[in-house]
Amino acid sequence: MDYLEFAQDVIGLAMKAGAHEAEVYIQTGTEFNVQVRMGDIESLTQASSKGLGLRVFVDKRMGFSSTTDFNIEVVRDMVKTTVQLAKSASRDRFNGLPEVGPGVAAHLDLYDPMVYEIPAERKIDMAKEAERAAFEYDSRVKNSEGASVGTYEGMRIIANSNGVLYANSGTDCGISCAPLAEQNGEKQVSYYWSSKRFFSELDSPTEVGIQAAMRAVRKLGARKVQTQKVPVVFSWFVGPVLLGAVFTALNGDNVHRGLSFLKKKLGKRVASPVVTLIDDPLMPRGLGSMPFDGEGILCTTKTIIQDGILNLYLYDTRSARKYGSTPSGNTRRGFSSLPSVSPTNFYLKPSDLDPADVIRGVKNGFYVTETMGQGINVVTGDFSLGAAGIWIDDGELSYPVQEVTIAGNMLDMLKNIEQVANDVHFISTVVSPTFKIAEMTVSGT
Amino acid sequence: MEKISSLLREEALLPKDDIEKLLSTALSMGGDFAEVYIQRSQSTSISLEERKVRSAEARIAQGVGIRVISGEKTGYAYSDNLEMEVLLDVARVAARIAEGPHEKRHISVTAQLAPDYYKVAVDPAESPVREKTGLLKRANKAAYSYDPRIKQVDVHYADDERDVIIANSDGLWVADHQTMLRIMVRCLATHKGVSRSGSYGGGGRIGMEYFSRVSPEEIAREAARVAVVQLDSVPAPAGMMPVVIKGGWGGVLLHEAVGHGLEADFIRKGSSIFTGRVGEKVASELCTLVDDATIPNARGTANIDDEGTPGMRKLLIDKGVLKGFMTDRLNSRLLNIPLTGNGRRQSYRDYPIPRMTCFFLEKGESEPDEIVRSVNRGIYAANFSGGQVDITNGNFTFSITEGYLIENGRIGQPIRGATLIGNGPDILTKIVMVGNDLALDPGIGTCGKDGQSVPTTVGMPTVKVSEMTVGGTG
Numbered sequence: 043m044d045y046l047e048f049a050q051d052v053i054g055l056a057m058k059a060g061a062h063e064a065e066v067y068i069q070t071g072t073e074f075n076v077q078v079r080m081g082d083i084e085s086l087t088q089a090s091s092k093g094l095g096l097r098v099f100v101d102k103r104m105g106f107s108s109t110t111d112f113n114i115e116v117v118r119d120m121v122k123t124t125v126q127l128a129k130s131a132s133r134d135r136f137n138g139l140p141e142v143g144p145g146v147a148a149h150l151d152l153y154d155p156m157v158y159e160i161p162a163e164r165k166i167d168m169a170k171e172a173e174r175a176a177f178e179y180d181s182r183v184k185n186s187e188g189a190s191v192g193t194y195e196g197m198r199i200i201a202n203s204n205g206v207l208y209a210n211s212g213t214d215c216g217i218s219c220a221p222l223a224e225q226n227g228e229k230q231v232s233y234y235w236s237s238k239r240f241f242s243e244l245d246s247p248t249e250v251g252i253q254a255a256m257r258a259v260r261k262l263g264a265r266k267v268q269t270q271k272v273p274v275v276f277s278w279f280v281g282p283v284l285l286g287a288v289f290t291a292l293n294g295d296n297v298h299r300g301l302s303f304l305k306k307k308l309g310k311r312v313a314s315p316v317v318t319l320i321d322d323p324l325m326p327r328g329l330g331s332m333p334f335d336g337e338g339i340l341c342t343t344k345t346i347i348q349d350g351i352l353n354l355y356l357y358d359t360r361s362a363r364k365y366g367s368t369p370s371g372n373t374r375r376g377f378s379s380l381p382s383v384s385p386t387n388f389y390l391k392p393s394d395l396d397p398a399d400v401i402r403g404v405k406n407g408f409y410v411t412e413t414m415g416q417g418i419n420v421v422t423g424d425f426s427l428g429a430a431g432i433w434i435d436d437g438e439l440s441y442p443v444q445e446v447t448i449a450g451n452m453l454d455m456l457k458n459i460e461q462v463a464n465d466v467h468f469i470s471t472v473v474s475p476t477f478k479i480a481e482m483t484v485s486g487t
Numbered sequence: 488m489e490k491i492s493s494l495l496r497e498e499a500l501l502p503k504d505d506i507e508k509l510l511s512t513a514l515s516m517g518g519d520f521a522e523v524y525i526q527r528s529q530s531t532s533i534s535l536e537e538r539k540v541r542s543a544e545a546r547i548a549q550g551v552g553i554r555v556i557s558g559e560k561t562g563y564a565y566s567d568n569l570e571m572e573v574l575l576d577v578a579r580v581a582a583r584i585a586e587g588p589h590e591k592r593h594i595s596v597t598a599q600l601a602p603d604y605y606k607v608a609v610d611p612a613e614s615p616v617r618e619k620t621g622l623l624k625r626a627n628k629a630a631y632s633y634d635p636r637i638k639q640v641d642v643h644y645a646d647d648e649r650d651v652i653i654a655n656s657d658g659l660w661v662a663d664h665q666t667m668l669r670i671m672v673r674c675l676a677t678h679k680g681v682s683r684s685g686s687y688g689g690g691g692r693i694g695m696e697y698f699s700r701v702s703p704e705e706i707a708r709e710a711a712r713v714a715v716v717q718l719d720s721v722p723a724p725a726g727m728m729p730v731v732i733k734g735g736w737g738g739v740l741l742h743e744a745v746g747h748g749l750e751a752d753f754i755r756k757g758s759s760i761f762t763g764r765v766g767e768k769v770a771s772e773l774c775t776l777v778d779d780a781t782i783p784n785a786r787g788t789a790n791i792d793d794e795g796t797p798g799m800r801k802l803l804i805d806k807g808v809l810k811g812f813m814t815d816r817l818n819s820r821l822l823n824i825p826l827t828g829n830g831r832r833q834s835y836r837d838y839p840i841p842r843m844t845c846f847f848l849e850k851g852e853s854e855p856d857e858i859v860r861s862v863n864r865g866i867y868a869a870n871f872s873g874g875q876v877d878i879t880n881g882n883f884t885f886s887i888t889e890g891y892l893i894e895n896g897r898i899g900q901p902i903r904g905a906t907l908i909g910n911g912p913d914i915l916t917k918i919v920m921v922g923n924d925l926a927l928d929p930g931i932g933t934c935g936k937d938g939q940s941v942p943t944t945v946g947m948p949t950v951k952v953s954e955m956t957v958g959g960t961g
Contacts, residue, residue: 132539415884417906447958
């Protein structure tokens with residue numbers, strides 16, 4: 043099936059059925075995943091999938107449908123339903139497709155042709171190797187939740203009635219490991235993973251296994267600490283928890299509706315001068331890279347917070363029209379969801395500071411390596427999460443800590459970021475180097 | 488019932504002959520067990536924001552998942568294309584997990600009837616969209632009318648009707664029609680430059696008749712109330728203190744503190760702290776915990792689980808003593824313990840794993856007022872945004888979105904949202920009072936595990952935990 047042609051056909055059907063504007067988003071993909079545990083395969087999943095989403099506007103009213111069934115009769119019915127659905131939504135003069143015509147999408151090198159070629163046996167061996175490395179790292183690693191290797195190869199297409207038609211293919215590869223360490227009846231699990239567009243760029247299975255084992259073993263003997271206010275160092279592994287919430291607060295729609303702690307802050311200082319936040323959809327081979335967004339707008343790189351000053355909010359087409367701004371080209375979607383403002387490669391700009399030096403600068407504080415819970419309120423900025431990590435005593439990592447919480451207000455936290463290190467690892471769409479916050483409440487006993 | 492049996496007729500999604508052919512093909516390389524899971528779902532969702540119906544949405548998803556188990560290994564493959572040629576390929580891919588000799592086995596299946604715990608009077612799929620948008624508008628109006636300080640209201644409605652057919656190489660062939668409905672309201676209250684949010688919702692495996700039991704206005708007013716109450720909130724305290732948890736949604740405490748640790752995959756792997764402890768006292772005598780898939784119209788209820796096992800009620804902890812675990816087929820067989828109908832999956836794209844259905848703490852004898860009165864200084868937790876657990880060390884969190892200080896046995900000032908953290912086995916011994924007011928959550932819970940989200944129900948009477956770490960700043 044030629045999906046490009048199919049996308050345009052569906053738009054034709056929608057216009058004929060009474061849509062004033064129509065947009066089709068198609069996703070197809072093939073996945074492979076192997077999970078091993080204690081040296082043996084536990085599960086092997088292989089599949090191909092596809093889906094189509096149709097968004098229409100009728101008289102500035104929006105309707106949306108999606109299907110995984112491409113049978114033409116089903117699609118015809120769906121088109122009619124979508125137009126009907128639109129008629130039951132409210133008229134909103136800001137609704138509609140972006141006012142951009144066709145352009146040329148950047149080539150970002152997101153597709154690794156090798157992914158298709160690598161035999162399943164090799165992926166299985168790699169997962170086994172990661173787990174084996176975890177066991178070999180330390181005799182206290184006695185059990186495992188398993189290790190896995192997965193690859194995904196996919197294509198996305200967007201077409202709309204303004205003549206926009208883009209397609210791009212990409213691959214994703216990952217390897218992860220989750221060993222259990224045991225000592226005197228205490229059990230601790232941890233995990234580590236590597237994720238890349240290109241298979242050959244993945245961390246070696248040994249490296250993944252060792253990192254995971256090291257993280258599990260260093261949790262052994264963890265205890266609670268007394269409730270106190272101290273400097274808190276977020277490791278690069280947990281920094282994204284704060285950054286992800288900040289990203290939600292940057293959504294222009296949230297801001298203008300009063301649903302963000304960053305409202306009324308444009309052009310103002312919202313973070314310490316060491317904080318620069320960038321969203322870069324054009325990073326070659328970037329995990330979150332995309333040449334065009336979920337509404338068919340060509341993507342651009344943005345410095346959202348520069349040296350602590352808030353430069354811009356992020357808008358989709360409708361909210362940009364409503365609030366007199368321009369669409370940010372930052373929407374992401376699946377075939378079954380509406381486009382929504384999302385991070386691409388969103389990161390805190392690293393400095394040249396070694397993370398060990400950040401820790402050395404703390405007399406008595408908490409190095410956080412794991413967080414738990416949902417206690418982040420983007421409206422108020424209240425931040426309260428379960429945490430585990432290592433206590434810092436006189437600039438040295440001392441003993442493991444668990445069953446405590448860290449709390450503060452995100453605006454205060456951002457303003458109190460005293461140091462940012464150099465260790466950013468692009469293993470997800472939101473990433474961060476290690477950073478230090480001058481003071482937070484650690485609640486324990 | 489009629490809908491369910493029609494799924495097993497010849498003209499249904501996939502006829503019997505084809506299902507048998509797929510099962511036979513799936514076992515063509517050997518293997519102990521093969522299963523075909525067929526799903527077709529149709530859903531509607533509607534969003535209302537800023538007094539406008541933002542969008543009306545419909546979704547169709549269909550697919551087939553084929554699983555082969557060989558020893559401890561699972562081969563899984565799926566497709567959203569239901570053509571027989573494609574599905575035979577899918578079966579062959581799943582079959583590869585078994586590297587045994589090629590043997591020809593013919594599998595035949597026999598139709599079996601499932602129980603019916605979710606009778607639906609008015610099918611959402613047959614109810615006009617305008618009727619649904621009407622419900623959202625009513626909720627919207629009620630929220631704004633609740634208090635002039637309510638400045639933003641979002642209402643989200645979703646329904647889903649899913650047909651499922653499950654057949655396996657043991658000869659099982661069973662179907663289910665699963666209706667789900669959910670409405671959520673979120674409000675923002677603003678006063679003198681202070682903004683606070685509140686949300687509430689409801690639903691279950693029920694049709695449009697739900698709204699004659701619970702009105703959209705009721706749900707909206709509750710969301711508005713939480714937002715308005717929060718306007719006067721003070722920072723939550725920090726440190727260890729007694730915590731009284733309101734029943735219903737508060738059951739998230741036990742879902743995290745103990746529920747996940749009783750799921751049999753974690754037991755088989757030895758990663759759960761409850762491994763090997765059946766027969767031991769693991770909680771205070773006040774704790775009797777049940778997972779019950781048969782509660783009429785509850786969100787977590789399952790006529791059959793996603794492996795075709797009939798839903799049932801299981802006593803897991805009886806007066807503090809651990810009685811058993813929640814199993815799917817694989818773990819039940821490998822651990823040689825009873826099959827409990829807890830094998831659940833998000834969709835045809837996933838293979839089933841042990842999950843809770845409706846997990847709750849049985850009622851005790853204390854009056855809720857008496858429980859609050861017993862606390863000199865502590866907090867009262869009334870609404871929650873969710874929780875998380877590390878089942879290996881037992882640490883778990885739950886986050887409160889509406890809470891109050893308790894001072895001298897009285898509920899006092901509202902506090903800002905905060906996360907509470909504890910250790911499961913430890914907290915179970917610290918449940919020192921259990922109320923007589925058992926309630927289930929209003930029907931909006933979703934639980935995530937291994938990347939799969941499934942609807943779930945939690946429940947609990949009012950409970951007092953003698954001490955727990957509260958993650959505030961005050």
